[in-house]
Amino acid sequence: MGFAHSGGIDCDLHPAVPSIKALHPYLSDHWREASIIRGMDDMESIAYPINSPLSARPDWRPDKGKPGSDLEMMRAQALGPFGTRLGICNPLYGVQLLFSEDMAAGFARAVNDWLVAEWLDQEPRLRGSIVVPMQNPEFAVEEIERRAGDRRFVQVLMLVMGDLPLGKRHYWPIYEAAQRHNLPVGIHAGSQYRHPVTPLGWPSYYTEDYAAQSYAFQAALTSLICEGVFSKFPALKVVLLESGFTWLPAHLWRLEKFWKGLRMEIPWVDRAPTDIVRDHVRLTLQPVDGPPDATGMAKLIEHMQSDELLLFSTDYPHWQFDGDAALPDGLSTELIRKIMRDNPLATYPRLQESVP
Amino acid sequence: MNVQYRDQPVAEATNASKLMTADGDIHPGRNGPKDMAPFLAQRWQDHLATYGSRLRQAYQKGPAYPKSQPYASRRDSYPPEGGRPGSSLGFMRTQLLDPNNCVLGILNATGDNGQAFQNREFGAAMCHAMNEWLIAEWTSKEPRLKASLVVPFEDTQAAVAEIERYAGNPNFVQVLMLNRTAEPPGQKRYWPIYEAAARAKLPIGVHAFGFGGFPVTGSGWPSYYIEDMVGHAQSCQAFLTSFVIEGVFERIPATKLVLIESGFGWVPSLAWRLDKIWRRLRDETPHLKRLPSEYIREHVWLTTQPMEEPATRDHVLDTIDWIGWDRLLFATDYPHWDYDDPAHILPMPVPEAKRRDFFLGNALRLYGQPDAAAT
Numbered sequence: 234m235g236f237a238h239s240g241g242i243d244c245d246l247h248p249a250v251p252s253i254k255a256l257h258p259y260l261s262d263h264w265r266e267a268s269i270i271r272g273m274d275d276m277e278s279i280a281y282p283i284n285s286p287l288s289a290r291p292d293w294r295p296d297k298g299k300p301g302s303d304l305e306m307m308r309a310q311a312l313g314p315f316g317t318r319l320g321i322c323n324p325l326y327g328v329q330l331l332f333s334e335d336m337a338a339g340f341a342r343a344v345n346d347w348l349v350a351e352w353l354d355q356e357p358r359l360r361g362s363i364v365v366p367m368q369n370p371e372f373a374v375e376e377i378e379r380r381a382g383d384r385r386f387v388q389v390l391m392l393v394m395g396d397l398p399l400g401k402r403h404y405w406p407i408y409e410a411a412q413r414h415n416l417p418v419g420i421h422a423g424s425q426y427r428h429p430v431t432p433l434g435w436p437s438y439y440t441e442d443y444a445a446q447s448y449a450f451q452a453a454l455t456s457l458i459c460e461g462v463f464s465k466f467p468a469l470k471v472v473l474l475e476s477g478f479t480w481l482p483a484h485l486w487r488l489e490k491f492w493k494g495l496r497m498e499i500p501w502v503d504r505a506p507t508d509i510v511r512d513h514v515r516l517t518l519q520p521v522d523g524p525p526d527a528t529g530m531a532k533l534i535e536h537m538q539s540d541e542l543l544l545f546s547t548d549y550p551h552w553q554f555d556g557d558a559a560l561p562d563g564l565s566t567e568l569i570r571k572i573m574r575d576n577p578l579a580t581y582p583r584l585q586e587s588v589p
Numbered sequence: 590m591n592v593q594y595r596d597q598p599v600a601e602a603t604n605a606s607k608l609m610t611a612d613g614d615i616h617p618g619r620n621g622p623k624d625m626a627p628f629l630a631q632r633w634q635d636h637l638a639t640y641g642s643r644l645r646q647a648y649q650k651g652p653a654y655p656k657s658q659p660y661a662s663r664r665d666s667y668p669p670e671g672g673r674p675g676s677s678l679g680f681m682r683t684q685l686l687d688p689n690n691c692v693l694g695i696l697n698a699t700g701d702n703g704q705a706f707q708n709r710e711f712g713a714a715m716c717h718a719m720n721e722w723l724i725a726e727w728t729s730k731e732p733r734l735k736a737s738l739v740v741p742f743e744d745t746q747a748a749v750a751e752i753e754r755y756a757g758n759p760n761f762v763q764v765l766m767l768n769r770t771a772e773p774p775g776q777k778r779y780w781p782i783y784e785a786a787a788r789a790k791l792p793i794g795v796h797a798f799g800f801g802g803f804p805v806t807g808s809g810w811p812s813y814y815i816e817d818m819v820g821h822a823q824s825c826q827a828f829l830t831s832f833v834i835e836g837v838f839e840r841i842p843a844t845k846l847v848l849i850e851s852g853f854g855w856v857p858s859l860a861w862r863l864d865k866i867w868r869r870l871r872d873e874t875p876h877l878k879r880l881p882s883e884y885i886r887e888h889v890w891l892t893t894q895p896m897e898e899p900a901t902r903d904h905v906l907d908t909i910d911w912i913g914w915d916r917l918l919f920a921t922d923y924p925h926w927d928y929d930d931p932a933h934i935l936p937m938p939v940p941e942a943k944r945r946d947f948f949l950g951n952a953l954r955l956y957g958q959p960d961a962a963a964t
Contacts, residue, residue: 282774286869393807394808395809396808396809397808397810399808400811401812427808428803428807429807431831432769432820432824433769433774433801433803434805435772436831437773437776437835438832438834438870438874438875440874441827441831451808451823452806452811452816454769455820456816457814459815477858479862480852480858480859483854483908484819484822484855486854486905487819487822487852487855489900491815492928493816494926495813495814496750497816498815521860522858522861524857524911525861529911532908538900561799580619
């Protein structure tokens with residue numbers, strides 16, 4: 234028993250803001266007062282209903298409070314059992330969903346201050362992603378500038394569904410700042426809910442909402458490539474977080490084929506999408522939406538055509554696997570080593586500073 | 590469009606061109622509103638002339654994302670006698686049906702066909718006109734051709750009426766929808782359409798495109814035609830997810846769903862994902878009795894064009910193994926620019942029986958045309 238691959242880097246951990254009140258010490262006077270006198274509710278996104286089975290593994294769910302809100306539990310349930318050397322915190326508190334750009338900037342800043350004080354300062358194995366108000370790229374850049382000096386922040390965090398497709402020039406100032414600071418842009422499952430999560434309208438069931446995240450990632454990847462983000466920012470790295478990864482090969486077959494037929498429309502895309510992905514895009518491991526058998530998984534990994542794309546993640550406290558089965562069957566020892574350690578280190582330059 | 594060729598001639602590929610084929614996606618062309626006039630009441634002809642067809646998109650004419658070619662068509666598909674690509678039955682015979690040894694061609698009259706007009710009464714009238722035109726100009730003249738029944742699926746009652754009007758009519762072999770619906774298509778308001786299709790023993794064919802009105806991604810409208818095209822695979826994933834999770838296959842077990850021109854490579858990953866999510870969240874959907882992948886395996890067919898072409902071509906064989914060789918229907922998408930040529934789409938060594946099913950047998954069984962290959 235026990236996880237056999239300790240010393241790895243967990244690239245998707247979700248510390249939860251316990252309540253809006255927990256942010257009060259980190260909010261400016263203005264936003265703290267606004268929060269209190271307006272009776273603002275907790276900002277949890279409908280992307281992760283707190284009591285949904287997916288939102289927390291049964292044995293990771295606390296007796297009270299939100300899953301992921303307690304550092305001791307994260308140590309005991311995630312960092313310890315998986316022998317995690319370093320873990321990247323991706324807070325999903327719903328500040329990107331606000332309509333007010335100013336309020337979003339105020340709350341994003343508070344979430345980042347909270348992450349520093351209550352997690353990064355308390356636990357040397359933890360690193361953070363910079364929560365940015367993607368409602369307003371100018372404010373988002375300001376937040377990146379504010380945090381970039383703290384080397385414990387290792388990437389910029391966005392949601393996969395925003396006001397606009399993520400490749401649009403609207404967002405380029407964020408990518409410019411990220412590239413300048415050598416920070417990958419992490420794109421996490423979730424939506425600002427400006428549009429229905431499916432191209433066919435609002436679905437009836439949460440099941441469909443979660444399923445839709447993977448097609449949203451496909452569309453986001455299409456957009457990033459076709460708009461020329463990687464031509465404009467040749468050093469930029471993008472990490473797809475909690476995206477699923479088994480859709481990637483077939484998506485690239487399709488995108489690459491249409492690129493061959495339609496590249497006259499997007500002449501700035503002067504390399505094949507598969508090559509662009511190999512150089513610029515990484516994906517976290519969980520959830521593994523793969524074939525049930527090891528042989529099938531091995532075939533799928535072969536379809537990925539690279540052993541550098543996947544980064545280890547538990548997606549703690551979300552319920553993606555049971556026990557210590559964080560790695561699917563069908564991976565070679567060599568690939569496991571890359572997923573656990575080499576690929577994350579190559580993706581996140583700042584992690585290299587902590588690992589000799 | 591086949592972007593890959595093998596350097597050396599492959600025996601199987603040569604055989605493929607000699608096989609009889611069924612073509613799951615042919616687009617009969619119209620030369621303009623005048624083609625519809627014989628089948629459309631004067632009131633609606635006048636309406637069309639005055640107000641246009643008013644889709645849920647910005648422009649009076651043409652697609653919101655300009656295509657890569659006029660009419661999205663092959664440059665060599667203009668009939669020698671004049672007219673638009675796909676509009677001449679004679680030229681379709683000589684350019685498509687004869688050289689491909691096609692014994693069953695499915696006509697999908699997409700485009701400005703009434704299915705997504707803002708004015709639903711007008712839309713229903715146009716759909717009906719399309720069906721009459723399909724019989725008069727195509728299926729009654731060419732026994733190799735069968736049509737998909739154009740139904741105004743955003744107007745449930747009218748769509749049901751159209752299905753009932755043609756139930757048992759041998760000119761039609763499936764009900765046609767488009768994959769960008771105005772609401773998730775598994776939702777209750779569409780069920781009577783699927784029930785009517787099941788009663789009429791017709792599969793539901795879902796072709797790429799449509800004008801539901803929502804952005805074609807969950808993150809808004811993309812910029813480019815290539816994104817619109819690649820995005821059909823995502824729209825189709827949402828379409829299939831809605832069908833499965835709302836329980837259409839559970840509630841109407843005779844439902845057969847054919848996904849047309851949206852690729853098939855994405856199906857295994859989606860099925861695995863839905864299984865995994867459903868295992869976690871099944872208390873939300875107690876109406877489902879089986880794994881999502883089981884419903885998909887039993888109820889879903891897919892046309893092959895545009896053919897998946899991985900760099901390592903044989904990878905697509907794994908994908909077809911995962912989906913099932915009995916579920917793919919060869920299609921060309923004639924006369925469109927991304928046409929697939931049966932001589933080139935499956936150059937890998939594939940056992941003869943599977944090859945025959947892929948190009949012919951699956952379609953003959955699905956569409957109930959066992960005698961087509963005997964003619």
